Amino acid sequence: MALTEVRNDQEELGEYDPGEIYAPRRIRSRVVRVSTEPFLVRFAIVAAALAFLGLFIVLPLIAVFVQAFSKGFSTYIKALTDPDALSAIKLTLIVAFASVTLNLFFGVAAAWAVTKFRFPGKTLLLTLIDLPFSVSPVVAGLLFVLLFGLQGLLGPWLAEHNIKILFALPAIVLATMFVTFPFVARELIPLMQEQGTAEEEAAVSLGASGWATFLRVTLPNIKWALLYGILLCNARAMGEFGAVSVVSGHIRGETNTMPLHIEILYNEYQFAAAFAVASLLAMLALVTLVLKTALERKLERKSR
Amino acid sequence: MNIDITSVSKRFGTFAALRDVSLNIESGELLALLGPSGSGKTTLLRIIAGLEFPDAGDVHFNGVSAAHLNVKKRHVGFVFQHYALFRHMTVFENVAFGLRVRPRKERKSEEEIKRRVGRLLEFVQINSLAHRYPDQLSGGQRQRVALARALAIEPNVLLLDEPFGALDAKVRKSLRRWLKALHDELHVTAILVTHDQDEALEVANRIVVMGNGRIEQVGTPDEIYDEPANSFVFDFIGESVKLPVTVDSGAVWVGSRQLPANGSLPKPGPAHLFVRPHDLAFGEAATAPLQGAVRSVRRVGAASYADVRLDFGEESLFVEATIPADNPVRPGDRVGLTPRRFRIFDPAGPQALSSI
Numbered sequence: 001m002a003l004t005e006v007r008n009d010q011e012e013l014g015e016y017d018p019g020e021i022y023a024p025r026r027i028r029s030r031v032v033r034v035s036t037e038p039f040l041v042r043f044a045i046v047a048a049a050l051a052f053l054g055l056f057i058v059l060p061l062i063a064v065f066v067q068a069f070s071k072g073f074s075t076y077i078k079a080l081t082d083p084d085a086l087s088a089i090k091l092t093l094i095v096a097f098a099s100v101t102l103n104l105f106f107g108v109a110a111a112w113a114v115t116k117f118r119f120p121g122k123t124l125l126l127t128l129i130d131l132p133f134s135v136s137p138v139v140a141g142l143l144f145v146l147l148f149g150l151q152g153l154l155g156p157w158l159a160e161h162n163i164k165i166l167f168a169l170p171a172i173v174l175a176t177m178f179v180t181f182p183f184v185a186r187e188l189i190p191l192m193q194e195q196g197t198a199e200e201e202a203a204v205s206l207g208a209s210g211w212a213t214f215l216r217v218t219l220p221n222i223k224w225a226l227l228y229g230i231l232l233c234n235a236r237a238m239g240e241f242g243a244v245s246v247v248s249g250h251i252r253g254e255t256n257t258m259p260l261h262i263e264i265l266y267n268e269y270q271f272a273a274a275f276a277v278a279s280l281l282a283m284l285a286l287v288t289l290v291l292k293t294a295l296e297r298k299l300e301r302k303s304r
Numbered sequence: 305m306n307i308d309i310t311s312v313s314k315r316f317g318t319f320a321a322l323r324d325v326s327l328n329i330e331s332g333e334l335l336a337l338l339g340p341s342g343s344g345k346t347t348l349l350r351i352i353a354g355l356e357f358p359d360a361g362d363v364h365f366n367g368v369s370a371a372h373l374n375v376k377k378r379h380v381g382f383v384f385q386h387y388a389l390f391r392h393m394t395v396f397e398n399v400a401f402g403l404r405v406r407p408r409k410e411r412k413s414e415e416e417i418k419r420r421v422g423r424l425l426e427f428v429q430i431n432s433l434a435h436r437y438p439d440q441l442s443g444g445q446r447q448r449v450a451l452a453r454a455l456a457i458e459p460n461v462l463l464l465d466e467p468f469g470a471l472d473a474k475v476r477k478s479l480r481r482w483l484k485a486l487h488d489e490l491h492v493t494a495i496l497v498t499h500d501q502d503e504a505l506e507v508a509n510r511i512v513v514m515g516n517g518r519i520e521q522v523g524t525p526d527e528i529y530d531e532p533a534n535s536f537v538f539d540f541i542g543e544s545v546k547l548p549v550t551v552d553s554g555a556v557w558v559g560s561r562q563l564p565a566n567g568s569l570p571k572p573g574p575a576h577l578f579v580r581p582h583d584l585a586f587g588e589a590a591t592a593p594l595q596g597a598v599r600s601v602r603r604v605g606a607a608s609y610a611d612v613r614l615d616f617g618e619e620s621l622f623v624e625a626t627i628p629a630d631n632p633v634r635p636g637d638r639v640g641l642t643p644r645r646f647r648i649f650d651p652a653g654p655q656a657l658s659s660i
Contacts, residue, residue, distance in 0.1 A: 198388035201355055205375045205382040206402035206457055216405070220392040 064282050067275035079265075079273035080280070087253045088261035089280070094169070095244075095257060096237040099176040103233055107184025108226070112218070114185075115192035116200065129185050132178055140178045141246025144171055167249030172257065175243035180233045187229030188222055195221055228295045235288040239281060305366050305460040305493050306331045307352060312361030314347055321347040322358070323517040329461075334487045334494045336504035339514035340540065345497045346465055348514070352495065353463050354378045365460065381454030381492075383464040387446045389438040395449050396434040399424055402457035424452040428486075444475040451483075455490075462494040468503060480507050501541050505529065513537050535649035538578040545584065545623045547577045547594075547614075549648065556648055559616065561593040563643065570650040579646040581609060584625040586633065592640025596623075598633050608632075612639060 037045075069076055079085060110129055114122060132140065148166040149155050158165060165171050199221070203213040219226075241259040248255040256264065258281055265274035307329040314322040322344045329335055337345040350356040352363060354375035363370045370378060390398050399421045403412055412420070425431040428448040438446060447467060454462060467483070468476040484507050487494055498504050504511050505525040513520045513528060513536075521533040532538035539546065549556050549563070551572050556563040558577070569575075589595045596614040599622070603609075608627040613620055625641055627633055 198384050198386065199390055201375070202382065202384055202388040202390070202453075203401065203405070205353060205355070205380060206405065206453065207376055207379070208401070208405040209376070212405050216401070217390055 061282055064275055064278050067271060068279040070275075071272040075272050076276045076279075079270075079276035082273070084253045084256070085261060085273075085277055088256045088258050088277070091169070091172070091254075091256065092238055092258040095172050095176050096234055098173045099180055099237045100230055100234050102173075102177055103181055103184050104226075104230060106181065107188065107229065107233075110185045111188035111192055112214075114189055116197050126189075129182055129189075132181050137175075137179050137240065137242030138246055141175050141243035143178070144175055144243075144247050166247060167251065167255060169255070171247040172244050172255065175247045176237050176240050179240050179243050180236045183233035183236060184226070184229035187225050187232070191222055191225045192218075224295060224299050228292070228299065231288055231291055231295065235285065238284055307461060307493065307495075308364040308367070309348070309352070310362050310364070312348070312351060312358040312363065314344075314351065314356065314358050320517050322351070324361070325517070325519055326361075327512060327519060327522070329493060329495065330510075331493055332491045333509045334484070334496065334507065336508035336511045337495065337497045337514060338499070338501060338504040338511050338540075340499060342516075343514040344517040345499075345514045349463050349465055349495060349497045352461070353380050353382050355382070379457065379460050381457060381459030381462045383447075383450045383454050383462070383467055385466045385469060387438075387450040389446060389449055389453070391438050394435050394437060395425070395430065395441070396421055398438070398449055399452045399456050401453065421452075421456065424456055427455075428452045442475075443471045444479060447471065447479060451486075455492075459492065462492050464494065464496045466497055466499070468498075468500070476503075483507060505541075513540065515540070532578075532647065535576055535578060535651075538647060538649070543581050543624070545579050545581060545625075547579070547621070547623070549575055549577045551575045551648065558593050563593050563646070569648055574651060575648050576651050577643065577646050577648055579643040581624045582607075582626040583643060583645045584623065585642045585644050586625065586628065586631055587640040587642050589638045589640040592642045594623075594641040594643070596639065596641070598635050598637045598639060600635055601627065601633065610639075612641060614641075 068079075080089075110125065113119070114126060114129075145166060146152050147154055148158060148171060150159060152166075155166070165174075199217050200213050203217045204210075208216065239259060240257075241263070244257055245260060245263075248257065248260060250256060250260060250264070252264070258277055262274050262277050262281070265271075265277065309325060309327040309329075312322055312325045313320070325344070325348060327348075337348060339345045347356060351358050354370065354373055354377070357371075365378070375382075390401065393401070400417050403417045403420065406412075422431065422434075425434055428451055430445055430448045430452070433441060433445060433449075438449070441449065451467075468479055471479065480503060496504070496508065505528070508525065510522065511525055511528045512522050515536050521528060521537045523531070523533075528537065528541055532541060535546075538544055547558065549558050551557075551569050551574075553572070554569065556569065556575075556577065563577075584594075594614055596612040599611045599613050601608060601610050609624050610627050610633055612623050612625055614623060623641070633639055
């Protein structure tokens with residue numbers, strides 16, 4: 001809906017305080033107008049901030065692309081179409097898709113449980129959701145080695161039944177899932193807490209089943225926050241190195257994801273190829289950033 | 305629909321929200337559950353709706369136990385305190401929700417749904433707002449949408465949780481009358497929860513006064529106001545003045561003066577006298593049972609009130625009395641006060657919340 005339309009509606013109603021909606025805009029314009037510091041001070045602060053960002057973020061990003069194309073465009077394409085590189089890209093996409101899908105499911109379930117029900121152990125669950133944020137990814141990877149490795153808890157049983165988890169796709173997905181689990185849940189919990197349970201209760205009292213209530217009432221209310229969570233989850237899933245590095249086994253063309261592939265190329269002094277693959281990940285970061293900004297705008301407008 | 309509540313108790317952790325509450329609700333009546341916050345009125349309403357389940361006791365709908373029925377099966381129209389409108393749906397879709405989520409074989413055609421929602425919106429007088437979103441509506445308009453949405457499923461009973469709590473005084477007043485008229489037209493059994501006595505007295509056919517998880521009195525608005533069953537009800541409903549008195553040898557004593565006893569008296573000993581400010585008559589200080597000096601005079605709307613400091617030995621006791629139009633008093637005047645109608649309650653009875 002166009003912004004001007006909204007404003008007209010509110011003016012007709014008369015009772016609505018337009019300041020509520022336009023507050024962000026008003027604040028923004030005030031920042032420009034109300035500034036008591038002399039020009040030089042302002043200039044110095046802004047310049048310092050920009051220089052810092054340029055030096056530590058923009059410059060390295062440019063360097064990645066410059067290095068990627070340093071041996072020419074054909075080398076760049078060759079590095080990306082190399083069978084090992086293609087398999088790494090494919091694996092990364094599969095892992096990201098699988099872990100994001102599963103985390104979408106578990107994240108929504110966890111947020112739903114925490115915010116819509118009263119049950120013992122709720123605080124514990126909230127703490128557990130945050131655990132992956134505070135555990136080093138390498139430790140997370142080792143956890144799975146301890147579980148599924150040959151010397152591990154379930155290893156012998158798995159080997160007996162010829163089920164391969166460690167150094168194969170399942171372990172990579174599991175490790176990625178573990179590391180990215182909080183993104184969806186963390187994004188949803190504050191929003192769902194704020195929205196409360198009244199709308200769900202209303203839906204059920206009108207005869208809606210639990211599933212219909214979720215699809216028609218809860219999901220539309222959380223969809224932008226959910227997308228935002230998925231986006232962050234996906235970015236992290238594609239870029240995850242530590243946990244995946246421990247469980248993947250680094251089998252070329254089989255269990256190497258893009259970050260692992262980049263590391264191998266770099267260690268073999270194939271700088272142009274390493275940076276070519278890295279440039280793909282960097283582009284993913286840029287796309288994520290743009291989408292994230294767009295979604296944030298949308299969220300800001302929704303949750304006024 | 306007739307609703308029978310038998311010995312319902314409910315605890316939240318260590319807090320007893322309802323203690324052994326029994327109540328019968330007649331078909332077609334508009335009943336108000338009135339009480340201060342924490343009295344259990346909302347809990348009782350949510351138990352009737354099936355949004356909460358009692359720890360003990362049962363709820364019968366037309367004689368059938370509803371213990372195993374959740375809110376989805378009970379077919380109640382619940383109007384939530386803050387309306388709980390679906391924020392991402394238009395007014396039309398909000399009202400149509402209950403019709404759209406029916407099982408496929410019971411669902412009406414799109415045409416029929418459109419017709420019925422249109423009729424409901426007309427009924428609650430907001431048909432011009434059908435395509436607005438809830439955040440584009442005023443409080444009173446939201447209230448109407450919430451009511452239309454609850455009525456759409458043709459509920460057995462309409463349950464309203466503080467329906468006018470979030471509205472400003474003027475809108476509240478007009479909506480009250482409108483709700484009463486609407487109930488007279490529909491004759492659906494309706495239960496309203498409120499902490500506002502004016503609301504309950506004006507709208508309801510019958511009032512249930514609740515305090516501390518118990519029912520203190522059930523009666524018509526007149527019965528509740530004129531014949532409060534105990535000191536809690538007297539104190540909670542309307543303005544009241546509370547005085548320490550002594551009951552002795554069949555009479556009521558204020559200090560050394562005797563009051564003409566009316567009605568039954570509690571056992572001899574200290575007791576509390578409750579009287580409405582407008583039932584205190586001004587008279588000569590020498591003969592009236594209560595004497596004091598006027599401290600200040602206030603005007604509230606049509607009536608004027610005097611704050612009178614009573615002569616009660618050491619302690620200062622203030623009462624508020626309505627000043628009759630033909631007998632103006634000024635600050636500083638010595639006056640006598642005679643309670644025309646009053647009630648004496650045992651101080652050991654249910655405690656009133658405000659004891660000023």
